[in-house]
Amino acid sequence: MNNFLIGCVGKPSAGKSSFLNAATDANAKVGNYPFTTIDPNNGVTFYQSPCPCKKYGKTDVCAPRYGKCVDGTRFIPVKMLDVAGLVPGASEGRGLGNKFLDDLRTAHVLLHIVDASGQTNEKGEGYDPINDIQWLLDEIHSWIFNNLWKKWGSIVRRHSALKAAAATTLQLQFSGYGSNFATVQKALDLMGIKEPSEMEKWDKEYVGKVVRGFMDVRFPTVIVLNKIDQPDADGNILRICQKYDPNQIVLTSALAECFLRKMNKDKYIRYTEGSEFFDTSEDQTTPDPDHPLKDCDEKLMNRLEKVRDLVLFRYGSTGIQAAIKKAVDMKGLVPVYPVRNLTHFSSDDKNRGSFKDCLLVSPGTTVREFCRLLSPELEKHFLYAEGPSGQRTVG
Ligand SMILES: Nc1nc2c(ncn2[C@@H]2O[C@H](COP(=O)(O)OP(=O)(O)O)[C@@H](O)[C@H]2O)c(=O)[nH]1
Numbered sequence: 258m259n260n261f262l263i264g265c266v267g268k269p270s271a272g273k274s275s276f277l278n279a280a281t282d283a284n285a286k287v288g289n290y291p292f293t294t295i296d297p298n299n300g301v302t303f304y305q306s307p308c309p310c311k312k313y314g315k316t317d318v319c320a321p322r323y324g325k326c327v328d329g330t331r332f333i334p335v336k337m338l339d340v341a342g343l344v345p346g347a348s349e350g351r352g353l354g355n356k357f358l359d360d361l362r363t364a365h366v367l368l369h370i371v372d373a374s375g376q377t378n379e380k381g382e383g384y385d386p387i388n389d390i391q392w393l394l395d396e397i398h399s400w401i402f403n404n405l406w407k408k409w410g411s412i413v414r415r416h417s418a419l420k421a422a423a424a425t426t427l428q429l430q431f432s433g434y435g436s437n438f439a440t441v442q443k444a445l446d447l448m449g450i451k452e453p454s455e456m457e458k459w460d461k462e463y464v465g466k467v468v469r470g471f472m473d474v475r476f477p478t479v480i481v482l483n484k485i486d487q488p489d490a491d492g493n494i495l496r497i498c499q500k501y502d503p504n505q506i507v508l509t510s511a512l513a514e515c516f517l518r519k520m521n522k523d524k525y526i527r528y529t530e531g532s533e534f535f536d537t538s539e540d541q542t543t544p545d546p547d548h549p550l551k552d553c554d555e556k557l558m559n560r561l562e563k564v565r566d567l568v569l570f571r572y573g574s575t576g577i578q579a580a581i582k583k584a585v586d587m588k589g590l591v592p593v594y595p596v597r598n599l600t601h602f603s604s605d606d607k608n609r610g611s612f613k614d615c616l617l618v619s620p621g622t623t624v625r626e627f628c629r630l631l632s633p634e635l636e637k638h639f640l641y642a643e644g645p646s647g648q649r650t651v652g
């Protein structure tokens with residue numbers, strides 16, 4: 258199954274837990290997923306992608322083993338983690354510093370949840386959320402940089418003695434942050450650092466820059482501006498979008514999504530995750546006998562209208578699905594559907610159900626590597642793979 262893990266980080270009260278609730282399917286039988294432990298900080302969310310069942314006319318027999326397929330849209334399960342405990346000074350061991358850092362190193366992409374309304378800070382006062390983005394970068398940077406810099410002398414001596422490549426030397430130091438050689442090499446390439454790297458000449462400032470370059474590759478981050486339903490959010494959003502790359506930013510209301518999901522579950526409305534609309538019983542011109550809706554009282558109607566006006570109408574959705582999509586897209590992951598039979602697109606020899614499995618993989622993953630992800634046994638006997646139009650791939 259997908260090992261990809263999205264980590265929610267941010268200041269206390271920014272809305273991390275709410276986001277996790279809003280994004281994860283509380284109704285799903287969590288134990289059904291091979292990778293979940295049932296604890297409040299973990300969840301399974303879904304990346305939505307067009308399912309190949311539509312293209313190949315198999316919608317009626319599409320049978321995902323995990324996740325679901327709704328009218329040709331595949332909901333691919335992705336793990337999510339609430340990386341709680343980051344407080345200012347965490348890198349110096351304050352708050353839940355170490356637990357936070359342990360969690361952080363398991364995540365592949367970060368969602369930085371920011372309270373865009375700037376309602377409260379640690380001291381319970383209003384504050385400017387624009388500083389939060391730099392603050393998170395600084396916290397992670399201090400953590401990695403301080404560990405590296407205190408050993409820098411001996412790192413460089415060893416490096417020179419072994420005449421090692423910079424990527425080899427740095428990967429030894431960075432492996433604890435869940436990095437691999439390719440990650441470090443990519444960071445060095447992006448910074449234009451070539452061999453011989455002359456690491457001996459790097460000063461404190463330059464090492465700091467290298468750490469920053471490494472962070473960009475190792476911890477791609479989506480900036481999630483949360484609490485857009487709050488009146489003070491507008492101005493802050495505008496300023497943050499001017500300062501940072503808008504492509505990195507998603508606007509959300511975790512609270513609105515939690516509310517809409519609950520109303521949908523309790524059958525007051527019909528609402529699909531990610532949608533711009535929902536229907537109440539009043540909106541349904543012809544009631545759907547399969548999904549009868551209860552009538553909303555005035556108080557409920559007012560709350561729903563508010564969500565419609567302040568969130569859905571203004572921003573097009575609650576943004577939760579958009580944030581998940583951005584996180585997966587930021588890593589460039591692509592869904593791959595392994596099947597045993599190219600007529601039925603089934604996974605067993607009795608042709609029961611199509612497109613059972615789906616894995617998100619990095620571009621450039623070879624078919625052989627993909628086999629290893631499916632099972633080491635399969636890789637041992639690997640000869641070639643065949644695509645839907647009969648093309649064969651051997652490596
Ligand atoms: N108005 C509004 N409040 C929110 C939103 N998301 C979270 N909150 C509230 O912010 C507070 C802190 O949320 P929580 O998820 O516990 O934050 P965490 O400390 O980052 O996990 C709670 O009172 C939430 O109800 C949102 O989108 N809009």
Ligand SMILES: [Mg+2]
Pocket residue numbers: 273274275339341
């Ligand atoms: Mg929390």
